[in-house]
Amino acid sequence: MSDDPLFQPLTLGHLSLPNRIVMPPMTRSRAAQPGDVPTALMAEYYAQRASAGLIVSEGTWISPLGKGYAWTPGIHTPDQIAGWRQVTDAVHAAGGRIFAQLWHVGRLSHSSLLDGQSPVSSSAIQAAGVNVFIAEADGQPAFVQASQPRALSVAEIQEIVGQFRQAARLALEAGFDGVELHAANGYLVNQFIDSNANARTDEYGGSLENRLRFLGEVAGALVEGTGDKSRVGIRLAPLTTLNGCVDADPETTYLGAARLLGEIGVAYIHIAEADWDDAPYMPVEFKRQLRAAFPGTLIYAGKYTAERARAALSEGWADLIAFGRPFVANPDLTERLRHGAPLAAPDRETLFGGGAHGLTDYPTLATA
Structure with missing residues (x-):
């Protein structure tokens, strides 16, 4: 298997990745309540998947106003830091690497x-038709229209920049090998980037x-907070139009973003391709232009099969490939990809919320 592109090693800053397979961030909504604290169950889940070249944790909110969904973990209280330390210790003990x-x-x-x-947002523009989930009194999720936001002041923007800096410091304190900024899929940073979500005149x-x-x-x-450019990655979604964010000229916008991030010197850009039916297609030529614009590592995610990866x-336009849904149901995904073994399908009913069922009880191929 020495000629298999998926199983070539890669140096990412201070890390030596044994393969080109990434477990990307996936919200699973299992944080303990109250306090949205990572748990031992989450530690087991991530450790089961530590054979990935790199794991990126589920989205982790940096401050109370940064939270958008029930039961998602934070990274700003002492209990949350201690909870994440359980996770990172378990992943490292299993030989893995995690941002x-x-x-x-x-x-x-x-x-x-x-x-x-x-x-809060870049502008007071509601994400019309976009639902988020909250917790009902009976512990079940309820999907509700996202609330009307208010526009951030310049002073508040600078406060949030400071919160990201502090979150990067706390992530290293919690034992993470680095951090990835979620600047994709219609979230706050994306609400500044994409033209239809940003009506500011300042x-x-x-x-x-x-x-x-x-x-x-x-x-x-984030570079300041970690003290090391090689510990910082950025997730972008140039064409996804997810959660109501659309840009009038995405290729120009995201090539500009790639050049800017190259000047800052971050370790990688993680591109989330649209992966639903009838989604916008991301041309290979655009991917080659991103390769030319950004000198660092490029990760791609979006319904990749082993063959496409x-x-x-x-x-040459990708350095690493992220496999999302396959990692949910296949804790030993790397070995299945290595040997061309069949992949189990995830149970959609257990993706968000709940306990061990649908999180840590998927069998390995050997067990199955």
Whole structure:
């Protein structure tokens, strides 16, 4: 298997990755209540999947106003840090490597999750038709329209940049090998980048340079917080149009973002391709332009099969490939990909919320 592109080693900053397979961030909503604290069950789940070249944790909110969904973990209280330390210790004991995905959802939240406060965004534009889930009194999720947001002041923007910086420091304290900024899928950073979500007329809106300003400031803060550019990655979604964020000229916008991140010197960009039926297609030529614009490592995610992944790596526009849903149901995904073994399918009913069922009880191929 020495010629298999998926199983070539890769150096990512201070890390030596044994393969090109990434477990990407996937919300599973199992944090302990009260306090949204990572648990021993979550530690078991991530450790089961430690054979991935790199794990990126589920989205982890950096401050109370950054939360958008019930039962998702935070990374700003002592209990949360201690909970994440369980996770990182378990992954490292199993031989793995793990980054924390740092998350501020912006307008994709509901006032009931924010102690009655309104969500915040680049602009006071509601994500019409976009639902978030809250916890009912009986412990079941209920899907509700995201609340009307208010626009952040410049002073508040700088406070959030500081919260990202602090979250990066806390992630290292919790034992993570690095951090990934969630700047994709319609969340707060994306709400500044994409033109239809940003109606500002100050230095954070209008021109492309202005719309990318918040991305650049947060990326710089993460470098400062970790003290090491090689410990910072950024997730972008140039064409997904997810959660109501659309850009008028996405190729120009995201090539500009890639150049900016290259100048800052972050370790990688993690591209989330649209992966639903009839989703916008991301041309290979655009991927080659991103390769030319960004000198670091490029990760791609979006319904990749083993065959498509090997082709992407061989063609040179991708360095690592992330497999989302397959990692849910296949804790030994790397070995299944190595040997061409069949993959189990995830149970959609257990993706969000609950306990061990649908999280840690999927069997390995040998057990099955």
